[in-house]
Amino acid sequence: MPVKPEILKVTPTARSRLFQIEEMELRFSNGVERTYERLSNRGRGAVMVIALTAMNEVLLIREYAAGLEDYLLTLPKGLIDPGEDALQAADRELKEEAGYGAHQIKPLRVLTTAPNYMGHQLTVVIARELYPCKLEGDEPEPMELVRWPLDRLDELVWQEDFSEARAIAALLLTRDLINKGEL
Amino acid sequence: MPVKPEILKVTPTARSRLFQIEEMELRFSNGVERTYERLSNRGRGAVMVIALTAMNEVLLIREYAAGLEDYLLTLPKGLIDPGEDALQAADRELKEEAGYGAHQIKPLRVLTTAPNYMGHQLTVVIARELYPCKLEGDEPEPMELVRWPLDRLDELVWQEDFSEARAIAALLLTRDLINKGEL
Numbered sequence: 384m385p386v387k388p389e390i391l392k393v394t395p396t397a398r399s400r401l402f403q404i405e406e407m408e409l410r411f412s413n414g415v416e417r418t419y420e421r422l423s424n425r426g427r428g429a430v431m432v433i434a435l436t437a438m439n440e441v442l443l444i445r446e447y448a449a450g451l452e453d454y455l456l457t458l459p460k461g462l463i464d465p466g467e468d469a470l471q472a473a474d475r476e477l478k479e480e481a482g483y484g485a486h487q488i489k490p491l492r493v494l495t496t497a498p499n500y501m502g503h504q505l506t507v508v509i510a511r512e513l514y515p516c517k518l519e520g521d522e523p524e525p526m527e528l529v530r531w532p533l534d535r536l537d538e539l540v541w542q543e544d545f546s547e548a549r550a551i552a553a554l555l556l557t558r559d560l561i562n563k564g565e566l
Numbered sequence: 567m568p569v570k571p572e573i574l575k576v577t578p579t580a581r582s583r584l585f586q587i588e589e590m591e592l593r594f595s596n597g598v599e600r601t602y603e604r605l606s607n608r609g610r611g612a613v614m615v616i617a618l619t620a621m622n623e624v625l626l627i628r629e630y631a632a633g634l635e636d637y638l639l640t641l642p643k644g645l646i647d648p649g650e651d652a653l654q655a656a657d658r659e660l661k662e663e664a665g666y667g668a669h670q671i672k673p674l675r676v677l678t679t680a681p682n683y684m685g686h687q688l689t690v691v692i693a694r695e696l697y698p699c700k701l702e703g704d705e706p707e708p709m710e711l712v713r714w715p716l717d718r719l720d721e722l723v724w725q726e727d728f729s730e731a732r733a734i735a736a737l738l739l740t741r742d743l744i745n746k747g748e749l
Contacts, residue, residue, distance in 0.1 A: 385637055385710065388630060397580035397587070401603045401683070404582045407632055415706040419632040420584045447571060448681035449590055449602040454568055455681055492724065494731040496680050498631035498638055500584070503680075505731070523598040527568065540739060541675065548677040548688070549731040555738035556723060 386412040395423070424502030430473040431460040431549060433491065433557050434483060434510040436530065441554065442481045442513075443545075445527040456529060456545045458553060460505070461520075473508035479520030481528055485510035491556060494549055507553040509566065533561070569595040578606070607685035613656040614643040614732060616674065616740050617666060617693040619713065624737065625664045625696075626728075628710040639712060639728045641736060643688070644703075656691035662703030664711055668693035674739060677732055690736040692749065716744070 391408040398404065403423040410416045434442040441458075448455045459480040463472040470488050478484050491507040531539055536558055540551050560566040574591040581587065586606040593599045617625040624641075631638045642663040646655040653671050661667050674690040714722055719741055723734050743749040 385628065385630075385707075387636065388706075390635065397582045397585070399580045399587045399589075399603055402580070402585075402587050402605070404580070404585050404587075406582075409630075409632070409706075411630075411706045413707050417706045420582055421632050422585070424633075445568065446682075447568075447592075447594070448678075449592070449604050450607075450684040450686070451678060451681045452573070452685075453570065455678075457681075493726075493729060494734070495631075495634060495638075495729040496731060497686075498634045498640075498730055499629070501633040502635075503633070504729075523571075523592075523594045523600045524568075524596050537742065540735075540742070543676075546676060546678040546687075547681055548679060548735040551677070551735035552723075552731040552738065555735065555742075559720065559723070559738075 388412065391416070396420070419500070421500045421502070426503075427463040427465070427467075428469065428504045428506060429460060429462050430469050430476060431458050431505055431507050431553055432473045432477045432510050433458060433507065433553055434477055434481060434485065434513055435533070436513055438530075439533045440530040441533060442477075442483065443529040443531050444480050445529060454544070455547065456539075456542070457547050458550045469506040470508060473506075473510060475518060476520075477510055478516050478518035479522065480526055482515060482517040483513040484516035486512035486514065491553065491560075494552060496549065505549055507556070509557065533558070571595065574599070579603070602683070604683045604685070609686075610646040610648070610650075611652065611687045611689060612643060612645050613652050613659060614641050614688055614690050614736055615656045615660045615693050616641060616690065616736055617660055617664060617668065617696055618716070619696055621713075622716045623713040624716060625660075625666065626712040626714050627663050628712060637727070638730065639722075639725070640730050641733045652689040653691060656689075656693060658701060659703075660693055661699050661701035662705065663709055665698060665700040666696040667699035669695035669697065674736065677735060679732065688732055690739070692740065716741070
């Protein structure tokens with residue numbers, strides 16, 4: 384493995400309610416110095432939930448995505464709250480966004496989003512043995528719940544309104560495990 | 567499809583060299599008003615390249631990811647420069663980061679990164695019929711090039727140092743097409 388660059392200095396340059404931007408002065412192992420910008424890592428990370436029903440469906444939600452100014456189909460997801468671990472956050476988000484709890488819940492893998500300029504890590508969680516349970520979240524409107532058959536994932540991952548790379552990666556990794564009989 | 571919320575106002579709240587943050591006042595169709603924050607969309611988008619060799623390998627690079635403060639394996643990628651389209655940017659990035667050009671290059675699909683708070687869109691491009699051609703980019707150090715056999719993708723997508731969701735999604739979508747004989 385290459386020798387990591389030395390971090391000479393990290394300076395906050397701008398901040399808002401949610402985001403903080405920082406400059407990072409680096410000296411690479413070949414002596415080259417560079418200043419990079421990144422979003423600083425203020426949170427405890429996030430979770431994304433693959434909730435599988437007894438009918439071999441995955442639960443999707445249709446949610447307004449402010450970055451795209453449009454509704455997208457995606458997986459239930461959200462930030463880990465103070466005092467929660469990833470599995471607790473996944474269970475809560477599933478109750479808030481999809482109206483289900485899960486008797487069985489386990490981590491699948493950790494994904495990064497845009498690691499060149501964000502430290503954000505997302506834990507993908509598999510939830511099974513679902514039961515109806517609605518928690519009130521901070522959503523401005525109820526989300527449409529869509530039950531998608533696992534044997535039609537091929538269609539979903541090419542749909543224009545299912546564009547979020549993290550959700551596509553999470554579902555295709557899950558299918559891999561199912562195909563190998565490891566789930 | 568649900569009725570999109572009305573965008574009442576968009577206000578820039580912080581900016582740095584690379585990033586601009588804005589507040590977005592929304593009125594959802596049920597009358598609920600909310601203020602969201604997002605990174606504004608200043609660029610022309612980005613590309614990620616699946617470069618396939620005649621030996622059925624995909625070209626990976628090992629690059630320092632400032633957000634994670636570590637080296638990661640990933641696919642060649644970068645921003646679309648002024649005057650370029652996605653295919654031209656992909657060809658240039660492949661030359662800069664991997665040292666190859668491509669006689670055949672075509673779009674696979676568009677992925678979003680974190681659509682709830684970023685408008686960023688990434689065009690995944692398939693490059694084939696490769697030939698050696700090195701362009702100087704702005705990289706602080708040469709990147710290690712790794713040739714990964716397509717029949718061992720199963721291993722790669724679970725590796726801890728190959729965590730970028732966009733790269734995992736791009737590779738698994740490519741494998742899907744190969745398996746269906748559509749590539």
